[in-house]
Amino acid sequence: MAETESGENAIQVCVRVRPLNNRERDEGHRTCVVLDEETKQVVLTAVDKNTLLQLRGSSAKGYAFDRRYDQNDISDMIYDDCIAQLVEKVFKGYNGTVMAYGQTGSGKTHTMSGGAGIHGKVEEGITPRVIRHVFSVVDSLNKRAKVGEKVEISAYALELYNEDLLDLSSKSGRAEELSKGWDASKGAAGGLKLTERPVGKDGRVVPEVIGVKEMKCETADDLKKFYDECMENRSTTSTKLNDRSSRSHAIFTVNVHRTMVDVLNEVGDDMKARVRTSEFTSKLHLVDLAGSERVKRSGVVGKELKEAANINGGLLVLGNVIVALSSEADGKKKGHVPYRDSKLTRLLQDSLGGNSLTVLISCISPSESDFEETNNTLKYANRACHIKNTPLPNKFTMLEEDLLPSLPMAGAGGLGMMQLQALLEDHERLKENHEKKAREKAEKEALRLAALQAMKDEEVKKPGFQRLRSSQYDVLRRQLASGGTNIPSSQVIGDDTLKGFGRMRMSQTVDSPGVAAGTASATPPVRRSRRVPGRKQAGGRGTSSTKSASKPAGSTFQDWLQSQMGEEGSASAPNGSQASGETYQEGMEEEEDDLYEQHYGAEGEDGDFIVEDDDESAYNPIVEDEDGGLPIVEDGELGEAGLIEDEEGAAVATHAVEEAAGKSKFRRGAVARATIESDSVLVESPRVEENEVVVEEEEAYDPIEDNATPKLLARFRVNQNDVLAVFKAISKEDFQDVVGLLPQGTPLPASDKMTYLLARLESGSGNADLQASLQRVASGQTSMNSAVGPAVGCLMATFGTNMISSCIFEFEDPEDLVYYGVEERIELWGLQIPHNSARPQLEEVASKGEDQGGEDKAGKADNIITWTSVDRLNMSIGLLYALSNLATDQNISCGFCVPRPQLLKRWLQAGVKMKQITSTLKLIYPPSAHDYEYYKASTVAYFMIDEVKEALRKVLSVVE
Ligand SMILES: Nc1ncnc2c1ncn2[C@@H]1O[C@H](COP(=O)(O)OP(=O)(O)OP(=O)(O)O)[C@@H](O)[C@H]1O
Numbered sequence: 001m002a003e004t005e006s007g008e009n010a011i012q013v014c015v016r017v018r019p020l021n022n023r024e025r026d027e028g029h030r031t032c033v034v035l036d037e038e039t040k041q042v043v044l045t046a047v048d049k050n051t052l053l054q055l056r057g058s059s060a061k062g063y064a065f066d067r068r069y070d071q072n073d074i075s076d077m078i079y080d081d082c083i084a085q086l087v088e089k090v091f092k093g094y095n096g097t098v099m100a101y102g103q104t105g106s107g108k109t110h111t112m113s114g115g116a117g118i119h120g121k122v123e124e125g126i127t128p129r130v131i132r133h134v135f136s137v138v139d140s141l142n143k144r145a146k147v148g149e150k151v152e153i154s155a156y157a158l159e160l161y162n163e164d165l166l167d168l169s170s171k172s173g174r175a176e177e178l179s180k181g182w183d184a185s186k187g188a189a190g191g192l193k194l195t196e197r198p199v200g201k202d203g204r205v206v207p208e209v210i211g212v213k214e215m216k217c218e219t220a221d222d223l224k225k226f227y228d229e230c231m232e233n234r235s236t237t238s239t240k241l242n243d244r245s246s247r248s249h250a251i252f253t254v255n256v257h258r259t260m261v262d263v264l265n266e267v268g269d270d271m272k273a274r275v276r277t278s279e280f281t282s283k284l285h286l287v288d289l290a291g292s293e294r295v296k297r298s299g300v301v302g303k304e305l306k307e308a309a310n311i312n313g314g315l316l317v318l319g320n321v322i323v324a325l326s327s328e329a330d331g332k333k334k335g336h337v338p339y340r341d342s343k344l345t346r347l348l349q350d351s352l353g354g355n356s357l358t359v360l361i362s363c364i365s366p367s368e369s370d371f372e373e374t375n376n377t378l379k380y381a382n383r384a385c386h387i388k389n390t391p392l393p394n395k396f397t398m399l400e401e402d403l404l405p406s407l408p409m410a411g412a413g414g415l416g417m418m419q420l421q422a423l424l425e426d427h428e429r430l431k432e433n434h435e436k437k438a439r440e441k442a443e444k445e446a447l448r449l450a451a452l453q454a455m456k457d458e459e460v461k462k463p464g465f466q467r468l469r470s471s472q473y474d475v476l477r478r479q480l481a482s483g484g485t486n487i488p489s490s491q492v493i494g495d496d497t498l499k500g501f502g503r504m505r506m507s508q509t510v511d512s513p514g515v516a517a518g519t520a521s522a523t524p525p526v527r528r529s530r531r532v533p534g535r536k537q538a539g540g541r542g543t544s545s546t547k548s549a550s551k552p553a554g555s556t557f558q559d560w561l562q563s564q565m566g567e568e569g570s571a572s573a574p575n576g577s578q579a580s581g582e583t584y585q586e587g588m589e590e591e592e593d594d595l596y597e598q599h600y601g602a603e604g605e606d607g608d609f610i611v612e613d614d615d616e617s618a619y620n621p622i623v624e625d626e627d628g629g630l631p632i633v634e635d636g637e638l639g640e641a642g643l644i645e646d647e648e649g650a651a652v653a654t655h656a657v658e659e660a661a662g663k664s665k666f667r668r669g670a671v672a673r674a675t676i677e678s679d680s681v682l683v684e685s686p687r688v689e690e691n692e693v694v695v696e697e698e699e700a701y702d703p704i705e706d707n708a709t710p711k712l713l714a715r716f717r718v719n720q721n722d723v724l725a726v727f728k729a730i731s732k733e734d735f736q737d738v739v740g741l742l743p744q745g746t747p748l749p750a751s752d753k754m755t756y757l758l759a760r761l762e763s764g765s766g767n768a769d770l771q772a773s774l775q776r777v778a779s780g781q782t783s784m785n786s787a788v789g790p791a792v793g794c795l796m797a798t799f800g801t802n803m804i805s806s807c808i809f810e811f812e813d814p815e816d817l818v819y820y821g822v823e824e825r826i827e828l829w830g831l832q833i834p835h836n837s838a839r840p841q842l843e844e845v846a847s848k849g850e851d852q853g854g855e856d857k858a859g860k861a862d863n864i865i866t867w868t869s870v871d872r873l874n875m876s877i878g879l880l881y882a883l884s885n886l887a888t889d890q891n892i893s894c895g896f897c898v899p900r901p902q903l904l905k906r907w908l909q910a911g912v913k914m915k916q917i918t919s920t921l922k923l924i925y926p927p928s929a930h931d932y933e934y935y936k937a938s939t940v941a942y943f944m945i946d947e948v949k950e951a952l953r954k955v956l957s958v959v960e
Contacts (some may be wrong), residue, residue, distance in 0.1 A: 010389035011352075012082050013360045013381050014067035015042050018107035019118045024367040032368040035068045042068055042364075044375055063378045065385070071366065075111060079129050082359045087133045089357055090256050090284045091141070091151070093393030097285040097351035098126055101318075101381070102363035103373035104245050104291030111361055112288040113231060126361075127252060127286045128224060134254060134284075135220035141258075148277060152257040155223055156212045157230035158192065160314070161248035162306065163343050165192040168230035168250065169213045194346060206350045214255065227252055245291065249314065249344055252286040280394040285351060289315070289344075292373065314344035318352075319380050321345045325353040326386035352384070357391045360384050 017033050034043045041062035067081055086096045100108035110117060114125025134153060141151050157168035192212050196205035217223040235247040259279040290311040317338055324337040339349040351358045362381035364374040 010356075010391050011358045011360065011384060011387050012067065013065055013362060013385045014069065014078065014082055015063075015065050015362045015364060015378065015381060016069040016073070016078065016107060016111060017042075017071055017364050017366050018110070019071035020366055021105070021118045024365075024369060027369065029367040029369045031366040032371050033070075033364060033366045033374065035070050036062065040064050040066065040068070042378060044371065044378070063382045065362075065381065075114065075123055075126060075129070078111070078361065079126060082361075083126055083130065084133060086357055086359055087130055087137065087284065090254075090282045091137050091258065093258075093280045093282050094391050095283050095285075095350060095356040095394065097287060097348070097356045097358040098130070098361065099285070099287040099289065099348070099351060099358065100361045100363055101289050102291060102377045103365065103370060106291060106363035106365045106370075106373075106377070108288050108291060108361075108363045109246055111363055112286060127227060130254065130284065130286060131220050131223045131227060134256070135223070146261045148259065148261040150259045152216065153218075153223065154214045154216045154255045154257070155226055156209075156214045156253050156255075157227070158209060158212060158251045158253070158347075159234060159248045160251070160343055160347065161235050163314075165194055165209060165343060165347075166248075167192055167212050168233045168252075169215065169226065170233075194343060196346070206354065207347050209347075223254070246288065247290060247311070249290050249311075249347075250288045251347065252288075254284045254286070255281055256284070257281045282394050285356070287348070287351070289318075292376075314342040317342035317345045318348070321349075321352060322380050322384050322387065325388070326383040328353075328388070352389070353387055354389060355391055356389060358389055 017035070020029065020031060032045050034045055035041075036043050039062065041064045043062040067078075069078055083098060086098065090096045098112070100112045102108050109115075110123070110125065112125050112127050114123050114128055116122050138151050138153060141149075145151075159166045159168045193210040195208050195210055197208050198205050215222075215226045217226060230252065231250070234250050236245060238245065257279065258281075259277065262276045262278070292312055292315045320338050320341070324335050327335060328337070337349075337353060339345045345352075350356050360381065362377050364370075364377050366374075
């Protein structure tokens with residue numbers, strides 16, 4: 001016998017014997033059915049000669065069934081034994097069928113629908129129980145539903161009447177159909193359409209009824225009402241054998257549509273936890289067949305006779321189907337199953353021999369007068385026990401994955417149910433808001449672009465309109481950063497510098513990188529393109545004014561970098577770098593190449609570097625053309641588009657060429673000389689003569705006066721609560737995951753980019769207090785390396801960039817940047833301009849430093865060391881400045897980070913010193929995370945907040 005995965009029979013056949021009815025009693029019929037509990041048989045006993053004859057000599061006929069119910073058993077028992085579990089299975093994706101079968105008047109409708117029984121006792125039928133049960137399951141599922149999960153119930157009712165398939169829910173429609181005639185020869189005239197949908201590869205099909213009205217029901221009452229209405233419409237008639245005989249087969253189908261959400265135990269490349277949302281629809285058919293009847297006995301004529309013929313015809317085919325299926329299941333030759341011989345069997349083909357879990361309730365009369373029909377029913381029921389159904393849960397349709405923010409792995413402590421629920425709720429909200437946000441964003445961007453365009457249009461009307469290219473700012477920043485304090489601050493920082501940029505002649509000493517590194521002689525004025533010594537000893541590119549040479553002796557990048565990093569703990573020379581040292585070194589070598597190019601110019605094909613004249617020791621940050629306009633490359637190599645050189649040498653020149661060719665993605669055409677018609681629309685660059693920055697005055701346009709020069713402003717509004725909460729979250733030493741560390745009741749950030757990725761710096765043995773250790777560093781008693789070494793550990797929480805921007809900082813775009821498109825902003829800021837998004841109101845927590853005090857020898861607040869971590873993702877110097885400001889406010893004087901090469905580069909360029917900590921970074925981090933390996937090989941650095949601020953002030957025009 002076919003079984004489900006859980007071992008239950010896929011087809012359960014039970015027998016129900018009704019009591020003798022009044023007519024049978026009146027006529028003196030006796031019971032011929034006995035339930036033998038020992039043999040589990042339903043035994044038909046021969047009670048008279050004729051019956052004996054019919055039994056061909058046997059005095060008794062027994063059929064074994066697992067479940068047998070006599071006249072004293074109520075439908076409660078049948079339900080509990082067979083139906084309840086079926087209903088539960090339907091919610092797990094299985095199709096189910098409960099089908100009452102038997103001769104007319106045997107109790108099928110009573111069993112399926114209930115009602116006043118023979119003894120006047122009202123009994124609830126299986127279908128009303130199913131309805132109640134279905135909604136009790138729905139309620140319990142809803143109670144423990146995850147966000148995004150739902151279950152929907154709908155139903156439809158069919159009637160197969162004289163081979164016409166009708167919608168029982170539509171009384172008028174049904175009457176109309178019937179008026180067209182009930183002759184089976186008319187087939188489906190006017191009725192519903194029955195089709196078959198192929199499923200699987202074995203040629204199996206499932207029936208589908210087209211056009212039936214499906215009713216969505218929210219409550220059990222809704223569904224019961226719908227059921228009652230449908231059953232009211234059913235064709236019945238009074239016969240000799242049944243006062244209210246069903247003249248049609250009725251199929252009431254309950255659809256269960258479920259959407260389920262599973263949080264998978266995995267994290268994707270994007271560091272989001274995988275969530276699988278799946279859905280299925282399963283069907284529970286509740287079938288009340290019309291009864292077979294011997295027309296002689298039921299005494300029907302005319303229309304009822306025709307009905308009986310059709311009923312019997314369908315049931316005959318049903319019997320044949322059962323026989324064919326049972327023979328097949330018994331291992332006999334696979335034969336043809338005549339499903340298509342009747343509409344009834346076509347409709348039921350999934351329930352018998354198909355994909356359904358089926359309970360067949362064989363209703364029988366106990367009366368000896370019905371002996372033959374009962375025997376017949378039991379015979380088929382017995383055969384049906386052998387039918388093999390192959391129930392498989394309906395295929396889940398996966399809707400989507402990957403919607404949750406990433407969760408810490410179970411190994412890191414896992415999530416509590418509450419937290420998980422919170423995340424799921426967050427997830428749901430995100431899902432709902434996703435489209436709305438996208439739409440709003442698109443609208444906002446469209447408005448912004450329109451406004452931007454309008455502004456640009458206005459700007460270009462101004463005489464001499466020009467704005468500085470982002471690369472020019474980089475040039476300036478780097479130049480200023482490398483020059484350090486030698487440049488008067490009034491001219492180095494902020495508007496003044498920018499004002500002077502290209503406008504006035506300033507005489508001041510600038511230490512070029514080469515000078516800072518203590519190598520090659522100072523920076524002479526150079527005004528003609530030439531090559532500087534390259535790292536390769538190859539020939540020139542055939543230009544008369546170039547030649548090859550070696551990199552200046554002693555002028556190593558390493559030297560320069562060292563000078564940038566300060567004396568202690570050079571990131572460029574990570575001595576003592578342990579596990580991560582090698583990778584770090586490789587990273588730095590890449591950086592070296594990068595920075596080398598920036599300082600000595602882009603490498604030519606042969607490894608040479610293009611600079612001015614033949615003076616190998618020369619260093620010329622800026623070259624301009626004779627007219628003081630856009631610089632021109634004179635050796636012809638770079639065309640006539642212009643050249644701006646400083647540390648970046650030819651790289652900038654190349655950029656200028658691209659610019660001229662209209663290839664640059666930044667401010668295409670806005671700077672290129674070719675596009676500028678007016679002589680007055682020129683941007684000049686400072687140039688260096690004998691270690692002096694020379695900026696020639698011109699009559700032309702003053703970007704500041706014309707209010708067209710962008711300023712790099714760090715104008716931040718910081719959400720203190722968010723930051724404090726984050727700081728608190730990452731300041732616990734003994735942690736399992738960040739979520740668990742957030743203050744009780746802290747709502748989780750709404751950002752879908754939120755990540756909680758954890759790393760802990762394993763800093764050797766000992767259990768000293770990190771706080772105290774850091775204080776010793778602050779008071780100069782010890783170095784960071786030795787302080788962190790014995791400390792308990794450094795917890796570093798990294799958050800997605802979005803979270804940093806939306807949770808920690810709230811930016812106001814500097815007004816002057818509003819002219820710029822996103823790409824330009826990125827270039828200027830090193831970070832996408834953060835957006836303002838909804839941020840959770842997190843509980844305010846006290847400053848850790850103030851709470852803990854510790855060894856604050858000097859007793860000054862600014863000597864109290866607290867620490868924070870900095871996201872490694874594209875942290876711009878602007879963000880870093882804002883963070884540093886905040887850290888100062890909070891008496892935080894030291895920051896840790898895992899610098900990315902790009903980040904390191906940018907910070908170094910900005911003059912921010914970072915020092916490597918020689919320690920092993922132990923990751924508490926999902927290994928599946930895309931940057932796991934990166935972190936594994938990373939080095940932790942630290943920086944002192946004051947130093948950072950001081951350095952950044954030099955390159956940022958800060959509005960405090
Ligand atoms: N188990 C039972 N206990 C009490 N009364 C019953 C039982 N089964 C059937 N009856 C009564 O017997 C009568 C006939 O039952 P029912 O209408 O359910 O038969 P049926 O098999 O549906 O007949 P038909 O095929 O003609 O529609 C009804 O009055 C019903 O109340």
